[in-house]
Every structure is written in structure tokens, then in C-alpha cells.
Amino acid sequence: MAGYGPKAITLTGRVADGFILQLADPCLLEWAVRYVHDAAIAAGRDPKSIKVCVAPAYVRDDLAHQRNQCRWFSGMVGNHVAELVARYGEGGEIPVALTNSTT
Numbered sequence: 001m002a003g004y005g006p007k008a009i010t011l012t013g014r015v016a017d018g019f020i021l022q023l024a025d026p027c028l029l030e031w032a033v034r035y036v037h038d039a040a041i042a043a044g045r046d047p048k049s050i051k052v053c054v055a056p057a058y059v060r061d062d063l064a065h066q067r068n069q070c071r072w073f074s075g076m077v078g079n080h081v082a083e084l085v086a087r088y089g090e091g092g093e094i095p096v097a098l099t100n101s102t103t
Contacts, residue, residue, distance in 0.1 A: 001018065006093045009039070010038075013035060018052070025067060
């Protein structure tokens with residue numbers, strides 16, 4: 001199951017065998033997987049049994065360089081980000097790293 005918002009990600013943790021996040025930024029991955037794992041635990045599931053897939057990914061020691069290599073992707077998912085901000089507001093349940101262009 002793929003998802004961006006807290007409700008979709010929580011549903012993923014409750015029912016899915018795997019989670020697909022279409023943005024591999026370490027901060028956002030940590031945020032999303034926390035929702036998946038918390039929901040799995042609340043549903044009586046083992047959170048480690050849920051496979052996690054992220055794309056695009058560019059792995060290197062330099063985090064700023066990694067992010068620069070994947071910046072093009074944000075244009076492809078901008079409409080999803082705009083929907084999340086409209087629904088949940090910036091900050092709070094939505095990490096600032098999702099909308100902060102300097103991260």
C-alpha cells in the first residue's frame with residue numbers, strides 16, 4: 001500500500017503487508033514508518049513484518065548531495081504535498097521537512 005498522509009499511512013500499518021513511500025528522504029521516511037509501526041502495534045501486528053519500499057533513493061555519505069539528486073521528484077508529487085498541507089496544515093502532523101525547500 002502506498003500513502004502520504006497520516007490517515008493513509010496509519011491504514012497501511014493496520015492492514016498492509018508492505019508500505020511504499022515515494023520519497024526516500026531520511027527524515028520523512030522516519031516520520032512515515034513511525035506511523036506505520038505505531039498502527040501495526042495498535043492492531044496487534046508485528047511492525048517488523050511490514051516490508052518498506054522507498055523510491056527514488058540515492059544513497060551516499062553526503063545528505064545534502066543525496067537530497068539534490070532527488071529534488072526533481074518533488075515536482076511530481078507536489079499535488080500530494082499540497083493536499084496534505086491543506087488538510088492537516090504545515091507542521092503538526094505533517095513534518096516541516098516535507099515542505100521546507102532548504103532541507
